[in-house]
Amino acid sequence: MNEGRTFVSALSFSIPMKQIKEILNIALPAMAENFLQMLMGIVDNYLVAQLGILAISGVSVANNIITVYQAIFIALGAAVTSVVSKSFGEKDASALKNHARQAISVTIILSLVLGLFSLICGNKILTLLGTETKVSAIGGLYLAIVGGGIVSLGLMTTLGSLLRAIGKVRFPMYVSLLSNFLNAVLSALAVFVLGWGVLGVASATVISRLLGTVILMKRLELKPHHFLPQFQIDKDLIQIAFPAALERLMMRAGDIVIIAIIVKFGTKIVAGNAIGEVLTQFNYMPGFGVATASVMLTAYYFGQGNPAEIKKSVQSTYYISVLLMGLVSCSAFLLGHPLGSLFTADKNVLAASQTVLLFSFLGTPVSAGTLIYTAAWQGLGKARLPFYATTIGMWLIRIVLGYFLAVHFHLSLAGVWLATLADNAFRHLFLYSLYKRYLNDLFSTASSREDEKN
Template identity: 55%
Template sequence: MTERKRLLQLALPAMAENILQMLMGMVDTYLVAQISLITVSGVSVANNILTIYQAVFIALGASAASLIAKSLGQKDSRQTERLIWDTLVMTLVLSGILGIFSILCGRWLLALLGTELTVSQTGGLYLAIVGGGIGFLGLMTTLGSILRAKGKPNLSMKVSLIANILNAIISALAVFVFHWGMVGVAAATVFSRLVGCLILWRALALDVKSVTLTRPFNKDLCSLVLPAAGERLMMRAGDVVIVAIIVRFGTEVVAGNAIGETLTQFNYMPGMGVATATVISIAHSLGSGDFQTTQRLAREAYWLSLWMMLPIGLLTFAFGGGLTHLYTDNSGAVAASMVVLLYSFIGTPVTAGTLVYTAVWQGLGQAKLPFYATTFGMWVIRIFLGYILGISFNLGLAGVWIATVVDNLFRTIFLYIRYKLFFKNDLFQS
């Protein structure tokens, strides 16, 4: 099997699953947009917090998939079973902490970001409901990652499809028939994820009576999860600060930026799918000791990601005006959305590089380097430069997105250079 086929076999179902997950958020955004601009602004800000949670679970799932794939490559079934249970326990602990935080501190956190009172109240309630049930998203992410690592990527994709259909139906009924508003949309999201968890759990067929855990904790898993989760956390926490900058431009710009980001999520889906496949494929080849295949996989992953992302980004930008009008007719919000679509397309080559080479390092079991790169890129380049360009130089939302492209350019170059040096020196000296 060629490297491209191997990547596509894992990437296409992962891509479809990511698209379906994003569709759930897109459906929620569309439905709450029918209620009011304040509601869509509150939900969009709350979703930036929820995206941080999701990023942590994605990092956990990717790290676990990497270690599981490596143990499968080494044909160590006992270690594989132990890793699965360790990951599930870690998911439940994280879910509990994040859920309690969402319920108790959600409204306060949104107010801290500088949103208007009505926006923080609406978003805080949405965060309490969806964030309170975040454990179902966490389990769906973890169980899906385990299935992909075990060579069953299609199953997780099918469950995501079921959950999305269920969410769309119940959310639409909640808004248009029962008039439950934003609360009904949030409750539908939590319920559909619960159903998805139950199906995935049953499909994985784990025997609870034979639980094997690493005591006091799995050091290998933590050494990979913590920097990987830290990388995602720095990224998403930085996004929240970026939103705090965008809030200064007004509610219309906040709403337009949220709509634009909702639409451009489809641009990133191929890259995210290939990144998921890259982590698993590289970890498996590394476990088998096939270093030449590892290098070919990394090279193929970048070009595959880029050529899949470019046409989607172009289509999204070309039809962006019409798509944005599905959410709102507000001229300020539409203009802001088009700014997001433009710079998302321009930055496609470096976004693909950031996604793929972050995944390469995680597959190699070296998650600290992407953490350092993201922390510096986000908090020194993107936030600082975004503030300077957006506010000091009066470029507004365009300034923030120029800084985003520059950040991704830095991280792509840095991670690629270190990757070349790793295979030239570090790997063969270890």
Template identity: 45%
Template structure:
């Protein structure tokens, strides 16, 4: 059984990888900011759609890691190879559907989410290119999941680092030297992901899919696990979008401050998400060996390790909030709103890590449905409805919304912990 030090060493690359994946879209937005505000708006809107695709791939990758870790622990070589072929085939099929959707319906999608005139044209082009080649992101995620299931979290991290550096180089060259504009930003992203995908493919050993992977039957367990895991991710995404619509009702300055606060605190959640990736793998390995006591010990360790790391970052952000907010704005209401987000993000630390830890634990033992149901109830019944009641009817505004966010995480943490304890007690 791994020590706490070994767990941190195992998880750290996954934490960095989460951060690096987030930077790709931000890099494109930063680069096109030197073109025009329309370009910034177009890339930002298109990346909202790409983020949904990414959420689906993350769900698929999590389930691939869970199943792979179990098959490896069972030392079933044939099943490992079959799962590798099936996972790649599934990734390709899902990616093709997303790609076709992006190319054929990119314009109406961009229009629905608010793009108009020049922004609509630019967003359509960016979405058609990056979304049309989304298979590269899918393969990066799946190949990385194979490696993580083997205990190799460093290689996927380096691949994400490579993709970021190459994206900056290629995009900047195409934008500033060849004047390709938004098209240059999209092409830079595509080429960077292509190279990173090839790099990860070359690093695969026994997980290498065969040349005839498309003949492999789709693994039913993988599909049955991926669907609710994807639903859980999409519930989070849709719920967040609806909450944003609620925040907008409090005024543009409050909305801007909330956005600033969330931009600052997104770094706070990196340890929880990275540690959750490791929790899935460790729990899956022990579950295959029916080591229930080891599972419980791993859950306790990953929970406290992620809580401590998140708390340290949260305290730093809270203490530095005045300086950090000044990087974005000096407007009083926006600054106060950002302070609210930073404070409640800190207060929710132990609940957020609890939610992510037990969601990962259930996914590790092959139960993705319960986290999906719990997330859906929490997001819509507590975060959205209670947030609306507190924020609008009790006139608590943004504070009311964030009270509901904290209570949502508390509910999911307690519920999942009780259910997991009951399950492992049997």
């Protein structure tokens, strides 16, 4: 108990209250927005489940592809936050406007490509994934509508990032809340009153996001001509967005391989792992919110040429994310059995889910470190390093080590999650050590400039 008090006291002492408020002012709305996006998926899945097994199977498979799209737009959103926050810190209004226009243009072009892919190839992709003909037809319809209208999700993400970067951190959260409420009402109306089934649920998702996009447009005072595609290349934006998107895709691809390893241990282990991951996604929500603050503050102070504030903000966001993530992951672990019982009564499945919850809790410090130092590097405009770290960590540590621990050393699911912990530990240390060296260089540069002035 004394150790816990000491930790909290040290945290309070090392982070000024003003800075805590500054970080939480950005992080809490971002957390709420992440939760609302998750809630939209939960509402859709619940309503689709009322239509039968074929419907939920088709939509579930289609959503795996939509999740990849979402990961790409989140990476683009991080890049937008970084470059716009940096221009905001530099007080460069011209660069800020240019980055905003280019961000919107890249979002629209990317959305058109992904939308056409969904419309033309969606059904074929689901068939290639091994789904039954009827499941592919239902999933293909959902993917054609939600994927074909993916511009609504892309623009909501990018416009929300623009608003956060200029200090309007709460408005995107309010828009997400309205969008979720509208989606729930329209989806329920489509399923229970109009009988439109999957078509209605998918259409409601796109319509609610389009309304959110219009509201964000008006808040940013954007005109129709701002949405005309521009084929100029914003190097600053692309240098962050492209590696960040690749890093997210590398994680997604690696997750598929990890599932292939877990499948070897039987259906009950797979089910337990799935339940555990459903519960642990809440563990990361505070970390993602605080990481958003880390990107913004790092880029802002980098634009001001202030390495001392960069150091303080990154250190503070790390401590806060460890504390918040630790509280959530500890609660999830302690409540794991009753929460897991909501999904199943099978003891073997529940035991497997507890394994996931345990390792997620134990890995909190390194998971937080991976999130925060990835965000810091994105804020510094150098997103390649997190991409390298994720590629090495996922494919050489998590997958290779996980396979040997789980299969050859017979550790089963525990072996996979030991390797996951090792992967996060590697990425945390790798990104932190290089960040520390880079920060020292920034201090040296700032000191030299001061000497020249004097």
